[in-house]
Amino acid sequence: MKQLVSAPVLFVGAGIFLVTGLLLAFLYAPIDASTMGYSQKIFFYHAPIAETALVAFGVAFVAAILYLRSQDPRWDRLGVVSVRLGLVFSLLVMATGMIWGKAAWGTWWDWEPRLTTFLLVCFLYVAYFVLRSVVEEEQRRATFAAVFSIIAFIDVPITFFATRFLPAGMHPTVITMGGTGMPGSMFVSFFISMIGMTLLLVALIRRDLAVEELKDRVADLKNSIGG
Amino acid sequence: MAILRKDLIRELRTREMIISMILFVLLAMVIFHYAFSVKEDADLTYFTGGMLWVTFIFAMLLGLNRSFAQEKDERCLDGLLLCPVDRVTIFLAKTAGNLVFLLIIQVVAVPVFTLFFVSRSYVGDLVPFLIVMLLADVGICALGTLLATISMNTRSRDLLLPIIFLPLIVPVLIAATGATTLIFAEGAGFGDLLARVLFLLGFDAVFLVAAYGTYDFAIGE
Amino acid sequence: MSDSPDGQEGAPPLEIEVEGLRKTFGRREVLKGLSFSLERGGFLSIFGPNGAGKTTTLRVLATLLTAGGGTVRVAGHDVRDDPMPVRRTVGLISHNPMLYLDLTAQENLRFYGDMYGVDDREARITELLERLELSHRRHDVVRTYSKGMRQRLAIARAILHRPRVLLLDEPHSGLDPRAVDILDGLLTEIRDEHTFVMVTHNIAKGLEWGTRLMIVEDGRIVYERAAGVDPESFSAVYREHVQEGSVL
Amino acid sequence: MTIEEGAKFVAAAYAIILAVLMLYYVLSARRVNTLKRDVQLLEQEVQRRQIGAGGAGGE
Numbered sequence A: 001m002k003q004l005v006s007a008p009v010l011f012v013g014a015g016i017f018l019v020t021g022l023l024l025a026f027l028y029a030p031i032d033a034s035t036m037g038y039s040q041k042i043f044f045y046h047a048p049i050a051e052t053a054l055v056a057f058g059v060a061f062v063a064a065i066l067y068l069r070s071q072d073p074r075w076d077r078l079g080v081v082s083v084r085l086g087l088v089f090s091l092l093v094m095a096t097g098m099i100w101g102k103a104a105w106g107t108w109w110d111w112e113p114r115l116t117t118f119l120l121v122c123f124l125y126v127a128y129f130v131l132r133s134v135v136e137e138e139q140r141r142a143t144f145a146a147v148f149s150i151i152a153f154i155d156v157p158i159t160f161f162a163t164r165f166l167p168a169g170m171h172p173t174v175i176t177m178g179g180t181g182m183p184g185s186m187f188v189s190f191f192i193s194m195i196g197m198t199l200l201l202v203a204l205i206r207r208d209l210a211v212e213e214l215k216d217r218v219a220d221l222k223n224s225i226g227g
Numbered sequence B: 001m002a003i004l005r006k007d008l009i010r011e012l013r014t015r016e017m018i019i020s021m022i023l024f025v026l027l028a029m030v031i032f033h034y035a036f037s038v039k040e041d042a043d044l045t046y047f048t049g050g051m052l053w054v055t056f057i058f059a060m061l062l063g064l065n066r067s068f069a070q071e072k073d074e075r076c077l078d079g080l081l082l083c084p085v086d087r088v089t090i091f092l093a094k095t096a097g098n099l100v101f102l103l104i105i106q107v108v109a110v111p112v113f114t115l116f117f118v119s120r121s122y123v124g125d126l127v128p129f130l131i132v133m134l135l136a137d138v139g140i141c142a143l144g145t146l147l148a149t150i151s152m153n154t155r156s157r158d159l160l161l162p163i164i165f166l167p168l169i170v171p172v173l174i175a176a177t178g179a180t181t182l183i184f185a186e187g188a189g190f191g192d193l194l195a196r197v198l199f200l201l202g203f204d205a206v207f208l209v210a211a212y213g214t215y216d217f218a219i220g221e
Numbered sequence C: 001m002s003d004s005p006d007g008q009e010g011a012p013p014l015e016i017e018v019e020g021l022r023k024t025f026g027r028r029e030v031l032k033g034l035s036f037s038l039e040r041g042g043f044l045s046i047f048g049p050n051g052a053g054k055t056t057t058l059r060v061l062a063t064l065l066t067a068g069g070g071t072v073r074v075a076g077h078d079v080r081d082d083p084m085p086v087r088r089t090v091g092l093i094s095h096n097p098m099l100y101l102d103l104t105a106q107e108n109l110r111f112y113g114d115m116y117g118v119d120d121r122e123a124r125i126t127e128l129l130e131r132l133e134l135s136h137r138r139h140d141v142v143r144t145y146s147k148g149m150r151q152r153l154a155i156a157r158a159i160l161h162r163p164r165v166l167l168l169d170e171p172h173s174g175l176d177p178r179a180v181d182i183l184d185g186l187l188t189e190i191r192d193e194h195t196f197v198m199v200t201h202n203i204a205k206g207l208e209w210g211t212r213l214m215i216v217e218d219g220r221i222v223y224e225r226a227a228g229v230d231p232e233s234f235s236a237v238y239r240e241h242v243q244e245g246s247v248l
Numbered sequence D: 001m002t003i004e005e006g007a008k009f010v011a012a013a014y015a016i017i018l019a020v021l022m023l024y025y026v027l028s029a030r031r032v033n034t035l036k037r038d039v040q041l042l043e044q045e046v047q048r049r050q051i052g053a054g055g056a057g058g059e
Helices: A007-028 A037-070 A073-105 A113-133 A138-163 A184-227 B001-015 B014-037 B047-073 B076-082 B087-117 B123-152 B158-188 B191-216 C054-061 C081-088 C107-116 C121-131 C145-158 C177-193 C204-210 C231-241 D003-052
Strands: C014-025 C028-039 C042-048 C069-074 C088-094 C165-170 C197-199 C212-217 C220-226
Touching: A037 A073, A037 A113, A037 A138, A037 A184, A037 D003, A073 A113, A073 A138, A073 A184, A113 A138, A113 B158, A138 B123, A138 B158, A138 B191, A138 C014, A184 C177, A184 D003, B001 B014, B001 C107, B014 B047, B014 B087, B047 B123, B047 B158, B076 C165, B076 C212, B087 B123, B087 B191, B087 C014, B087 D003, B123 B158, B123 B191, B158 D003, C014 C054, C014 C088, C014 C121, C014 C197, C028 C054, C028 C069, C028 C197, C028 C212, C028 C220, C042 C054, C042 C204, C054 C069, C054 C197, C054 C212, C081 C088, C107 C145, C121 C145, C121 C220, C145 C177, C177 C204, C197 C204, C204 C220, C204 C231, C212 C231, C220 C231
Parallel strands: C042 C197, C042 C212, C088 C165, C165 C197
Antiparallel strands: C014 C028, C014 C069, C212 C220
């Protein structure tokens, strides 16, 4: 499965989709007629990145379950790598979300359910790395990280749901993701960007997995020389 | 359950825990009072729910650390793990122990906080409040016990717990605070609370199941 | 392989069967394939330098650690697949007493008695406290006990549920002479009813009790034989197999 | 908000995305290369030692 598609092909594929999505977003999709205006163009990468971040955490969740079942360190590596990438994407979501907020609503931060959820997601997965950093013994670190990763991923939708209980923010107009409000041309460009981002995630996960494997290999070799 | 009884005997024997917790709660109230007294006759009714749950969660953090520190210090945990009981039973007993602890705090905190901060009488709404409180407590204790088990097995023990516990408990905080505020400030009945109550119930169920599935791993080899 | 523990006539059945036991901590392989067995009623003394894997082996037998590879059976039950009967069968005495300092001796024993489901809890506790000369302090909080007294209470804790197999992890270390005497007296008393595995640095004690002797070094068994050597020649053997110091 | 004003924000957003992703890509690519070199060096060292010690030493 691993050798099915080589890394460069993945990166190039991701690049093609992303550029196409971007071009379509700017040239093909109409400018949003509502208050958002032109700034709505941010959406074409913002939402795919958000989706990709969640996919990354989902991958970590699955990897965690598989790790607990098999105790195979490869699943742990996949977990770390996915969480790290998920975190990078989440930070991008927050950054672009804030810029968008400023453009559309004139404020950098709004306690809007989605943004708030992503803020908590960032805290959660930073905590994941804090947890990893305070356990020395490797199996134990992997086990605890897996348990936490499972709990955290379960918590994400729950948190999102809970933020709905908060009193409505000042800006109730949020893009509804369901295809209903989206013109076809918009949807096409959005969808292509989404594929691109997901491909990019896969490519980066593979690359980072190679990094982790090499790191372990170096540690093993050092160990065998030192001992 | 023997573990629960053992923990309770120990608490009652030493008393340090309960006494310091009650002091903690009272001090928290005083500090909140000063922190929020920004203008004359400020009505804090709308903030009481938040103050209460923040206090409970922080008190719980201290309690959780304590409840496992003792097991770890004299390697009593090994003794516990040697016994022919399921790990999940240990989890349930510990959760129950922490629940008792939290309830004791709440028995003290709720009357005092509401006496000082809530302007309208809420006696008639006590039943919905107790239901909300119990449901939120179960979620806090179950998740807290699971995470405390992990954190006590790490190098930084009590420092780690808030970092992993607080972001995860936010949903409970939101729902419980919202419901509590609705009850205290507006005397909301079951109808208005239904969504939050169901949410808390769901949270409890989900995390009890999650803990059931993962506790074997959390308690370590 | 799968013969029942009391299958063969004549020779006592095997109480402990360990085959190809492996365990890694992180990158370090602590146990590199240990195989040994012990018949019911036997006394296995395990020697070896610090970090050789002795305590790890004991903790696997006690189900506190899971084996990384190989099979371990205690009283015919697989330690990994069927831990509950194993836990009922073994008692562990280590240098950590595993007692709750804020509880009295009696409360500690009652707690463990409940955990193990000991039927005649009160009678058993009274009997043990009597035997370990702790009756006069049974209502005192363990925090006030001396090290020797705690160790004695730890022994009571370990044999409370009448385990068939006793695992001893350096039971003599940190004990005053008086406590050593009491421990030895107690071991003599319960010797016939139990199978023992003892990890120790103390060659004299190990030879005195052991019916089988074993030296573990760097996660491997480097020497194993039935008892019946004099301490001098065994010390020589020990030094020959274990280069590093830490010979006591 | 005019298109020009909006464009500034949009440009900023896409610039950040591009910068972060490129940075991540470059950094991880560099990591791979350094680590590959390390592995090579260490493997050589292991081989050298094995020849020196006459094949002694496991793994």
